[in-house]
Amino acid sequence: MNLIYLKEEHQMIREAVREFAEKEVEPGEVDRDATMEFPLDLVEKMRELALLGIPFPEEWGGAGLDNLAYTIAVEELSRVSGSLGLTLAAHTSLGTSPIYEFGTEDQKRRFVPKLASGEMLGAFALTEPNAGSDAQGTQTTAVRDGDDWIINGQKVFCTNGGYAGTIIFTALTSREPKQISAFIVEKGTPGLVYGKKEDKLGCRASDTHVIHFEDCRVPNANLVGGESELGKGFKFFMKTLDGGRISIGAMALGIAQGALDKAIPFVRERRQFGKPIGSFQGVAFRLADMETEIQAARHLLYHCAWLKDTGQPLEHQSAMAKLFASEVAMRAADSAIQVLGACGYMREYHVERYLRDAKLCEIGEGTSEIQRLVISRHLLGRLT
Numbered sequence: 377m378n379l380i381y382l383k384e385e386h387q388m389i390r391e392a393v394r395e396f397a398e399k400e401v402e403p404g405e406v407d408r409d410a411t412m413e414f415p416l417d418l419v420e421k422m423r424e425l426a427l428l429g430i431p432f433p434e435e436w437g438g439a440g441l442d443n444l445a446y447t448i449a450v451e452e453l454s455r456v457s458g459s460l461g462l463t464l465a466a467h468t469s470l471g472t473s474p475i476y477e478f479g480t481e482d483q484k485r486r487f488v489p490k491l492a493s494g495e496m497l498g499a500f501a502l503t504e505p506n507a508g509s510d511a512q513g514t515q516t517t518a519v520r521d522g523d524d525w526i527i528n529g530q531k532v533f534c535t536n537g538g539y540a541g542t543i544i545f546t547a548l549t550s551r552e553p554k555q556i557s558a559f560i561v562e563k564g565t566p567g568l569v570y571g572k573k574e575d576k577l578g579c580r581a582s583d584t585h586v587i588h589f590e591d592c593r594v595p596n597a598n599l600v601g602g603e604s605e606l607g608k609g610f611k612f613f614m615k616t617l618d619g620g621r622i623s624i625g626a627m628a629l630g631i632a633q634g635a636l637d638k639a640i641p642f643v644r645e646r647r648q649f650g651k652p653i654g655s656f657q658g659v660a661f662r663l664a665d666m667e668t669e670i671q672a673a674r675h676l677l678y679h680c681a682w683l684k685d686t687g688q689p690l691e692h693q694s695a696m697a698k699l700f701a702s703e704v705a706m707r708a709a710d711s712a713i714q715v716l717g718a719c720g721y722m723r724e725y726h727v728e729r730y731l732r733d734a735k736l737c738e739i740g741e742g743t744s745e746i747q748r749l750v751i752s753r754h755l756l757g758r759l760t
């Protein structure tokens with residue numbers, strides 16, 4: 377695809393990540409999907425390839441590339457492994473970006489170089505048992521005690537939670553008036569207790585953990601943005617999700633492309649009624665629709681990455697890109713299974729996993745209904 381904003385560096389990162397994904401990730405993916413083993417060895421290789429800090433400047437430990445390069449990397453990883461795509465997306469967009477964008481100089485200095493260089497993974501904990509789509513329903517509390525905050529509560533579905541060196545999270549710093557602030561908790565902090573590792577439908581080799589805070593002492597120095605930003609945590613997290621949605625969209629795009637790339641050789645080779653099944657329009661037109669939708673999703677997503685790179689607002693644009701790409705991924709994976717017939721239903725052909733992995737994209741970082749809410753509010757405002 378030749379787009380005016382695609383540069384040589386974007387082509388290079390696509391080729392590098394594709395080679396890594398096909399040679400090193402794909403061979404073990406069916407097994408990891410079965411065992412749910414988190415691939416620390418592959419995360420280490422991603423660190424060596426400088427994939428864990430793509431959009432952050434080199435002086436902060438990153439690769440000094442842009443969000444378009446990062447989008448392409450998530451897309452290419454997810455073309456083979458939704459799990460690894462999700463691990464990278466959560467680490468970069470959710471675990472690292474908000475510290476880089478909203479942290480104090482001291483917080484950035486202490487955490488960003490380690491995160492962006494891949495010395496440690498990052499995680500983001502917003503969702504709670506009673507605060508999902510309505511993320512303002514946070515019940516985790518932070519009570520000031522001298523130079524610390526005492527945190528109590530529970531976060532759920534935290535990607536990378538069990539392996540992260542830092543988890544950025546929200547907590548109530550006042551009930552009346554309601555004030556939500558953001559904090560960073562470091563691995564090993566007493567009172568940070570890991571709950572169950574979730575057993576999931578898809579993205580099974582990604583880590584999803586319940587996190588408990590039990591009188592967990594977090595220093596005031598880890599209040600994101602410092603004292604002047606007390607109460608701004610919800611705003612920080614919503615802005616983070618605007619960017620994060622590009623990466624979940626990129627994950628969906630990669631899964632859709634992976635499904636098409638598995639379908640093409642199959643329909644060329646598989647013969648029924650004396651002909652390759654790709655010669656039947658009922659099969660070939662499915663592929664035509666997949667290709668058309670994938671290209672449309674790619675345009676929406678790359679446009680969003682460009683908006684982010686040029687510092688423009690992208691709230692409803694990223695909601696549209698994520699919404700569309702997620703639904704394209706579901707349709708593409710379903711079509712791939714259909715054209716592969718019984719083989720498509722078998723684990724060894726990968727496409728049934730693509731369907732399971734794609735479903736996450738319609739839920740994580742805001743469900744499709746919430747994306748439609750964001751888009752329609754952009755059109756209509758809040759009607760009362």
Ligand SMILES: Cc1cc2nc3c(=O)[nH]c(=O)nc-3n(C[C@H](O)[C@H](O)[C@H](O)COP(=O)(O)OP(=O)(O)OC[C@H]3O[C@@H](n4cnc5c(N)ncnc54)[C@H](O)[C@@H]3O)c2cc1C
Nearest residue numbers: 500501502503508509510533534535739740741742743745
């Ligand atoms: C694999 C995985 C990884 C995740 N990783 C993270 C993570 O790293 N950090 C994190 O904080 N969270 C994470 N999440 C949580 C995710 O962001 C939430 O699941 C999501 O925001 C939806 O919240 P919920 O599951 O509580 O659903 P609910 O909010 O309970 O929604 C249930 C249903 O009701 C619908 N609904 C709710 N409100 C409305 C409305 N106003 N209008 C129309 N429909 C509505 C929803 O669209 C959905 O269909 C992860 C989830 C998964 C599955």
